[in-house]
Amino acid sequence: MIKDQENWEIAPSSSLFDLKLKEAWAYRDLLWLLVRRDFVSFYKQTVLGPLWFFIQPLFTTVIFTFIFKQLAGISTDGLPGPLFYMAGITAWNYFADCLTKTSTVFKDNASIFGKVYFPRLIMPLSIVLSNLVRFGVQLILFVMFMAYYYFVRGESFSPSWAILLFPYILLLMALLGLGLGMLISAMTTKYRDLSFLVGFGVQLLMYATAVIYPITTAVEKATEKFPRLSWLIEYNPMSILIEAFRFGFLGKGAFSWASLGYTSVATLIVLVVGIVVFNKVEKTFIDTV
Amino acid sequence: MSEIAIKAENLSKAYQLGDIGTGTISRDLERWYARIRGKEDPFLRIGETNDRSSKGTSDIVWSLRDLNFEIKQGDAVGVIGRNGAGKSTLLKILSKVTAPTTGRITGKGRIASLLEVGTGFHPELSGKENIFLNGAILGMRKHEIKRKFDEIVDFAGIERYIDTPVKRYSSGMYVRLAFAVAAHLESEILIVDEVLAVGDAEFQKKCLGKMGEVSKGEGRTVLFVSHNMDAVNALCKSGIVLENGVVGFIGDAGASVDYYQSNGAAVKDTWKREKETLQPHFSEISYEILGKQPELTLRVSFKTTSGGNFPPAMAVFGIKGSTGGTIMEAIPSIQPYLQFKGKANHHVCEIELNGFIPGTYTLYAWLGASEAEGYDWLDDVLTFEINDAPTPERTFPYSPRTGFIVANAKLIT
Numbered sequence: 001m002i003k004d005q006e007n008w009e010i011a012p013s014s015s016l017f018d019l020k021l022k023e024a025w026a027y028r029d030l031l032w033l034l035v036r037r038d039f040v041s042f043y044k045q046t047v048l049g050p051l052w053f054f055i056q057p058l059f060t061t062v063i064f065t066f067i068f069k070q071l072a073g074i075s076t077d078g079l080p081g082p083l084f085y086m087a088g089i090t091a092w093n094y095f096a097d098c099l100t101k102t103s104t105v106f107k108d109n110a111s112i113f114g115k116v117y118f119p120r121l122i123m124p125l126s127i128v129l130s131n132l133v134r135f136g137v138q139l140i141l142f143v144m145f146m147a148y149y150y151f152v153r154g155e156s157f158s159p160s161w162a163i164l165l166f167p168y169i170l171l172l173m174a175l176l177g178l179g180l181g182m183l184i185s186a187m188t189t190k191y192r193d194l195s196f197l198v199g200f201g202v203q204l205l206m207y208a209t210a211v212i213y214p215i216t217t218a219v220e221k222a223t224e225k226f227p228r229l230s231w232l233i234e235y236n237p238m239s240i241l242i243e244a245f246r247f248g249f250l251g252k253g254a255f256s257w258a259s260l261g262y263t264s265v266a267t268l269i270v271l272v273v274g275i276v277v278f279n280k281v282e283k284t285f286i287d288t289v
Numbered sequence: 290m291s292e293i294a295i296k297a298e299n300l301s302k303a304y305q306l307g308d309i310g311t312g313t314i315s316r317d318l319e320r321w322y323a324r325i326r327g328k329e330d331p332f333l334r335i336g337e338t339n340d341r342s343s344k345g346t347s348d349i350v351w352s353l354r355d356l357n358f359e360i361k362q363g364d365a366v367g368v369i370g371r372n373g374a375g376k377s378t379l380l381k382i383l384s385k386v387t388a389p390t391t392g393r394i395t396g397k398g399r400i401a402s403l404l405e406v407g408t409g410f411h412p413e414l415s416g417k418e419n420i421f422l423n424g425a426i427l428g429m430r431k432h433e434i435k436r437k438f439d440e441i442v443d444f445a446g447i448e449r450y451i452d453t454p455v456k457r458y459s460s461g462m463y464v465r466l467a468f469a470v471a472a473h474l475e476s477e478i479l480i481v482d483e484v485l486a487v488g489d490a491e492f493q494k495k496c497l498g499k500m501g502e503v504s505k506g507e508g509r510t511v512l513f514v515s516h517n518m519d520a521v522n523a524l525c526k527s528g529i530v531l532e533n534g535v536v537g538f539i540g541d542a543g544a545s546v547d548y549y550q551s552n553g554a555a556v557k558d559t560w561k562r563e564k565e566t567l568q569p570h571f572s573e574i575s576y577e578i579l580g581k582q583p584e585l586t587l588r589v590s591f592k593t594t595s596g597g598n599f600p601p602a603m604a605v606f607g608i609k610g611s612t613g614g615t616i617m618e619a620i621p622s623i624q625p626y627l628q629f630k631g632k633a634n635h636h637v638c639e640i641e642l643n644g645f646i647p648g649t650y651t652l653y654a655w656l657g658a659s660e661a662e663g664y665d666w667l668d669d670v671l672t673f674e675i676n677d678a679p680t681p682e683r684t685f686p687y688s689p690r691t692g693f694i695v696a697n698a699k700l701i702t
Binding site: 008033034 | 304305317381382383384385386387388389390391392393394395396397400402404405408409411413414418421422425426427428429430431454
């Protein structure tokens, strides 16, 4: 028999700011098992296995280099084009994957959620962690590219001290994607239209983020042509994070403590709002999905 | 051991019928506006009972309405009721899958609920990996599963296949494994929804045994939802009968089953379709009972309609007893087939009810061109009652030992 006989209550609604983090912690084993499941089942269904992780960023980099560097001649901050793009793509992919996959979490797991209760927060968290594996592999590819350009091609760039901030930047990207994704997933249970928006919205968002251009050039151009809209690029938290990522690994990019602080606060707000809305919806979503 | 394990107070759950999603933004705004003015939710005010066969006037239906009950610790409670009486809704609320609309449930101890076995099983993973995953989904910690692992495998009886992906399992093995995981949950309260209708007879017996062990031996509280009155009688100490979302009866298991079998179903002798469809379908069904025991005849009059040109069909009627299982099926018209000539093709069919004991029975009707091509299927469409006994020796109601029908037999030497 079990010793801790807890009292519980099931009521129509709980406090809005009960984030249920403690409950989620009690299910941490499930979190790891889900990550493992995603990882194992990914390998089992493919022929090329983890090679797929490489192919996507590689091809994107080649195409971006051709179109944006060679054809359009957009500045890459003095860095070799492929390196510049790959840094952006690697970081952006992680964020975008977290966002798109968490945004359908209710819909995708309706059959499980409809039958058994566990803190729903576990599911989006497991997605963010599973994607980390993929991100790790792509990061290795990126570092290999760096080594190639540095030693073989003799390009001059050097990682800066900000590389030490990398774990923190990664965390912010994950949490931002998680928060936004949960917000959208909570809303898609009722308004299905949003799921269509996410599909191309994420693609469009990439162009509003410093993936294919350095933030400084973009802001300069934007202030010149569309002075009212330049803030869109300047205060886009993902732009700031990608620039910081580049600054860390390649030594070029806009970085300031003020903008990092701003991004941290923005991420925290998005995350808390995301969790609150998500927890509110999880109680009855099964009736509407 | 008379402490309260579960206590429900004024528990209600409303569902919205029809389309959800159209006009929800305006509806949400209206709701929100009503709330800030401190008024009642405008879409929840009409208190209709949940009778699925009659059409209501509002889009909101109360699946559960002001439920109050207490369940003592160590009790095994059977929750019974007809389809749509609110059993599953109650279980869903107890399992925290959905929240009640009003009211609350309080309780003590960890709840494990089995609304389905094998939730979250991944076909690509091996049996072993799935035991861990499924156990964790059901709320077990990894070390708990590890400790019980051998017991689970042994109970499921699939040791040989434990490292094989579950997609290669037979459906029986799959279910055995899934139930085994669930049966080894350590919780004070166990909620089970008809998952016992799985596996072969031997395994079902094992499951029933395990459930009995859980409630009697280990002193855990069990909530068991079933249409199988035999299982309820065998496993449960007390029962709750739900009728259209309200508590109809609370008492010990035997009395609950009796109540359900005698009063639970109301006689319903005519049925009419409200909306026509293109496919051939029944548009009207009614019956009368002719004759005297022991030679009763159920005369079913029905009309069929077809909105287009469809191959001729046959009609099949089945009769179900109070346990919910089909007693017999009548296939009256293999040849000649029923033709569809426009609207209202009227037919009459006579079914012999020889030897039926007193009780309430339900009728289902099926229409189709072949076994594989059904046009219409009306489950539990009508209900009829038999009051007289077929022989003077058999006046008592159904029991699992004696069945529904007294065979027509005579002593010849």
